[in-house]
Amino acid sequence: MDKPILVEGPAGVGKTELAKALAQALGREFIRLQCYEGLDEAKALYEWEYAKQLLYTQLLKDKIGDMVQGTTTLAQAADRLASSDAVFFSERFLLPRPVLKAQLSERPALLLVDEIDKADPEFEAFLLEVLSDNAVTIPELGTFRAKHIPRVLLTSNAARELSDALKRRCLHLHIDFPDRERELRIVRSRLPQVPQVLAEQVVEAVAAIRSLDLKKAPSISETLDWAQSLALLNAEQLTADVVASTLNLVLKYEGDIEKAKANLSQIAQA
Incomplete structure (x- = not known):
């Protein structure tokens, strides 16, 4: 279909x-x-490339002057120019x-x-x-x-x-957020350098964070950012201290971060 x-x-x-x-x-x-x-x-x-049209008008002003030569009124000059509208409203000036x-x-x-x-x-x-x-x-x-x-x-x-x-x-x-198993597969396929245990802990922690009443739940891309950053920091375990110091990587609103900090034990042990 x-x-x-x-x-x-x-x-x-x-x-x-x-x-x-x-x-x-x-x-x-x-x-x-x-x-x-x-x-x-x-x-x-679509839009017309007005800057380009204006540039062409300046470059062709002598030709335009020749076109209106011999006209005695503004209306006559306008009619003469109108016959060349197609020059300036053609596909060369069209911006799809x-x-x-x-x-x-x-x-x-x-x-x-x-x-x-x-x-x-x-x-x-x-x-x-x-x-x-x-x-x-x-x-x-x-x-x-x-x-x-x-x-x-x-x-x-x-x-x-x-x-x-x-x-x-x-x-x-x-489409809803993936379950833990699927999100873990995403993390492992996108970030093979992240240790298996750390990847599992990140996915579990994100699931726990999403269960909170947040303004914006973490996206899959933010899960990936968090896992990658933790790997770069050589984090081996997702402890409460590690979670607290890196929540800004996965949550974007201060109110959400405060709610998560109030539930650190739940998140770190997820």
């Missing part, structure tokens, strides 16, 4: 990495659109953004729309229209149809409820 895939789950469980791995497995170009509040069509589709880039890619692409829940609801409607048509219309240039239909993967951290329309048009996948 060619439906977009909507991947939901907490921040840091590997949704973006899943998209990268899928693109690699399918042999597709990986193109990412990072969503944020206020994201509009221009940032997602991720959605258009995925449509025009010479090789099949995978478009990741990352953290769609951070964008405004209006952006969802625009995105659905473009992805359903697999075509983009640029008033100055016409309609561009996809050379290859891109595979689309959207991610959400549930910062807000997504529209029913978006959910209906997507296949749904939910």
Whole structure:
């Protein structure tokens, strides 16, 4: 099925990495659109390189002067220049953004729309229209149809409820934090230099930390950072003192660090 895939789950469980791995497995170009509040069509589709257009205008000012020569009114000069709009609004000045880039890619692409829940609801409607048509219309240039239909993967951290329309048009996948066994395999595969015992202790400690009422639970990447740093520090055991002195590697909010310090015995003995 060619439906977009909507991947939901907490921040840091590997949704973006899943998209990268899928693109690699399918042999597709990986193109990412990072969503944020206020994201509009221009940032997602295309923009005109105004600085380049202005530079060309300066370089061609003599030619422009020749074009308006003989006109007697401002309206006549404007009409004369309007006949050359295509010169400055052509593909040489077009700057494709991720959605258009995925449509025009010479090789099949995978478009990741990352953290769609951070964008405004209006952006969802625009995105659905473009992805359903697999075509983009640029008033100055016409309609561009996809050379290859891109595979689309959207991610959400549930910062807000997504529209029913978006959910209906997507296949749904939910990813949670991995269990201890799987996370240990991730640590061992990514960081083979970390001793087995230390890797096991880190994974157990992270699981204990995630069980606390935190503002942001540690991501898989933060588990890896912690394990790597402990190995570089030549730590052999994850004692309470070691945990207390390195919590800033795995927790990013002071309130979360304080909660973890209040449960050091539980974390160090996990």
